């Protein structure tokens with residue numbers, strides 16, 4: 326306490342020195358003062374508050390040290406937040422249309438991307454994002470790509486960090502929902518997606534009465550083509566899993582590279598209750614003391630999948646059947662207590678930490694012991710599907726009691742782990758070797774994931790931890806029955822964890838986030854003129870200044886248009902009712918931030934054209950009339966004049 330007070334006083338002294346120790350009397354006279362101590366007293370701030378403020382405040386123009394990529398939950402987007410300032414820098418549209426960035430609100434490219442990601446014949450216009458994963462090179466974030474899973478539908482989005490835009494949505498044809506997504510292997514060879522709620526795999530339909538026979542879990546290894554910046558669906562493969570409800574996943578690294586670990590709950594294979602008079606899921610899926618950690622050799626599985634006759638094609642995807650996975654030694658189970666949630670591999674790749682929601686311990690598995698047991702075939706038996714089960718006591722390093730409801734674990738670079746504890750609403754710091762609790766801090770309120778700076782790499786920075794809490798309850802001014810979520814920034818540099826900042830999240834419920842050193846990112850600030858962001862290459866229909874024109878081809882009217890401050894060229898588009906209008910529009914600016922929008926009234930179209938960008942929007946002019954189009958970005962003093970008319974002549 327004394328130490329903290331002294332720090333506070335030191336900071337105060339420093340702040341006063343910066344302010345030149347001049348209490349601006351003229352200011353003070355009008356109600357303002359530059360006397361930091363007086364302001365703090367007036368506002369009732371403690372020394373700790375002042376320290377927290379000084380540790381997070383970024384003067385205007387100063388950039389953040391880290392960027393956090395956070396899931397936007399069932400808002401379907403990705404949030405980009407600066408650390409330590411906790412300023413929201415960007416919302417990256419992923420699964421949900423986002424008009425202000427022209428995402429899926431008119432561009433043909435997005436329409437095609439969304440069309441390919443249709444699920445079960447439905448257009449899906451939202452997503453439930455859970456786990457973002459930065460691309461890795463040698464188990465370290467490389468700042469090139471970001472992947473995120475959509476639990477609901479189940480899909481993966483691929484975001485290119487050259488322009489922070491979504492380039493691909495990949496739908497999984499063989500899952501009901503996912504949850505262990507997205508996680509990457511140490512060189513981003515594969516993006517991992519594992520299922521949550523089991524569904525029939527080999528047949529389209531089977532009643533829940535046939536749960537054990539027909540329902541299955543699944544893990545998909547999406548092959549990532551780094552050169553193209555796309556998932557290669559044809560080169561990807563899946564492994565059939567037992568119908569436990571698979572949960573969080575992580576990829577091994579270092580000594581455990583080539584392996585993946587997936588939690589599960591509902592080892593009971595409960596099928597639900599209420600009208601069936603069987604126990605409801607919450608009870609039925611919580612009866613056993615142990616569930617199963619799935620241990621997968623993906624490196625070997627990739628070879629098996631490539632061997633003719635080993636995988637079966639199911640709905641266009643190569644699936645290794647469970648039987649084959651067992652025979653080839655691709656899949657093992659280790660018991661884990663009890664309804665686990667997080668599975669997290671330590672930075673050195675030697676251990677896997679599992680938090681059991683209904684068990685007050687974290688369980689630490691030793692990969693060396695797992696490997697030995699699989700090689701010596703030291704199994705205690707098989708599950709109902711023939712999958713070998715390892716001896717719990719033979720493969721763990723130990724267990725540590727951390728509190729009620731441990732969920733997710735992160736690491737720093739000094740051998741410490743941090744676990745979120747849901748029911749106790751706290752974060753516990755502990756050392757991996759020896760297993761020992763070091764510190765804990767209360768959070769507000771329901772903590773889910775936590776994220777540490779560079780926390781999933783082989784060399785985490787530590788330094789900052791963000792606690793991603795659900796339901797802020799009383800931390801912010803009430804805004805109706807639905808509370809914002811609360812991101813709490815916690816300082817890890819001292820012996821005791823210290824709360825620095827509360828950030829309300831007024832959109833979807835965040836799940837996981839990753840924090841990367843800002844200087845690893847190097848986004849471009851303008852596109853070369855005529856670039857299609859989809860391919861990052863010259864658009865086929867890009868228009869150079871002076872090449873603007875309107876061409877008629879049968880029933881189609883092609884408009885080759887440019888945008889530059891502060892006009893479109895052409896400003897009049899004349900078509901006949903029923904004609905197809907294809908507008909190819911290029912922002913020919915090369916100045917940073919010279920973005921133009923392109924909205925057409927009553928046709929549900931809004932594009933965002935960043936400097937140099939070229940896009941195409943096509944539609945049938947089915948409504949006769951006069952439709953203004955205009956720029957939706959306030960791009961210049963004469964921005965309101967950046968407009969034109971679409972004239973649709975009635976059919977005669």
Ligand code: K7E
Nearest residue numbers: 455573773774836837
């Ligand atoms: Cu714990 Cu989907 Cu990772 Cu939510 S999950 S918190």
Ligand code: CUA
Nearest residue numbers: 956958960964
């Ligand atoms: Cu261009 Cu406003």
